[in-house]
Amino acid sequence: EADIYQTPRYLVIGTGKKITLECSQTMGHDKMYWYQQDPGMELHLIHYSYGVNSTEKGDLSSESTVSRIRTEHFPLTLESARPSHTSQYLCASSDTGQVLKGYTFGSGTRLTVV
Amino acid sequence: GQQLNQSPQSMFIQEGEDVSMNCTSSSIFNTWLWYKQDPGEGPVLLIALYKAGELTSNGRLTAQFGITRKDSFLNISASIPSDVGIYFCAGRNSGGYNKLIFGAGTRLAVHP
Numbered sequence: 001e002a003d004i005y006q007t008p009r010y011l012v013i014g015t016g017k018k019i020t021l022e023c024s025q026t027m028g029h030d031k032m033y034w035y036q037q038d039p040g041m042e043l044h045l046i047h048y049s050y051g052v053n054s055t056e057k058g059d060l061s062s063e064s065t066v067s068r069i070r071t072e073h074f075p076l077t078l079e080s081a082r083p084s085h086t087s088q089y090l091c092a093s094s095d096t097g098q099v100l101k102g103y104t105f106g107s108g109t110r111l112t113v114v
Numbered sequence: 115g116q117q118l119n120q121s122p123q124s125m126f127i128q129e130g131e132d133v134s135m136n137c138t139s140s141s142i143f144n145t146w147l148w149y150k151q152d153p154g155e156g157p158v159l160l161i162a163l164y165k166a167g168e169l170t171s172n173g174r175l176t177a178q179f180g181i182t183r184k185d186s187f188l189n190i191s192a193s194i195p196s197d198v199g200i201y202f203c204a205g206r207n208s209g210g211y212n213k214l215i216f217g218a219g220t221r222l223a224v225h226p
Contacts, residue, residue, distance in 0.1 A: 040200065040221060041219075042216070042218045042219060043157075043202065043216045043219075048213070090156050090157075092156070100145060100162060100164055101159070101162065102145075102147045102149075102159050102162055102204065102214065103157075103159075103204075103214060104159075105149075105156030105157050105158070106156050107154075107155050107156050108154070108155065108156050110154070
């Protein structure tokens with residue numbers, strides 16, 4: 001059973017609103033990641049963190065921002081949502097001490113901007 | 115950057131058929147992993163491979179780490195409707211800070 005939680009599962013919001021997608025993990029993993037995925041399509045890394053106060057941009061440019069103030073929490077924020085931000089956002093985590101176990105993914109947040 | 119070429123992009127098969135998909139890379143990887151994503155969910159790890167030539171099974175699933183360390187395949191035997199989903203390969207090399215490189219996915223549809 002996954003110990004990484006994303007809220008909300010679904011969000012429909014108007015253009016221009018500020019939103020924060022929450023991601024928390026209870027496994028004590030040091031590394032966390034955000035992926036953007038259009039339905040049925042590839043996973044695109046947009047942000048990652050190697051530990052507290054460490055954040056990096058991923059391979060796909062994104063207007064979102066992230067923060068990592070606590071090990072277990074890695075929220076993603078969009079200051080002004082646009083229809084082009086409509087997508088599924090997946091959070092994942094991994095542990096440097098358990099490299100061979102790969103990533104654990106959350107169930108995702110399906111965002112629709114109208 | 116590094117890329118994984120995953121094929122086929124999609125498959126539509128009859129229940130009971132065997133399925134095979136693979137990933138190739140121009141770079142050497144130390145670890146290969148296979149994930150499955152059910153519709154509306156996040157990917158879940160199916161099989162992890164740690165050694166060149168390794169063959170690992172998980173129920174009806176079998177995966178192999180290619181001897182050149184540049185490829186991996188996943189086989190599903192006797193497919194059932196719940197095998198529907200997207201299958202992603204992922205690889206990691208020694209310099210990747212634990213960062214995985216994902217393939218583009220194989221979309222599997224199973225007709226009863």
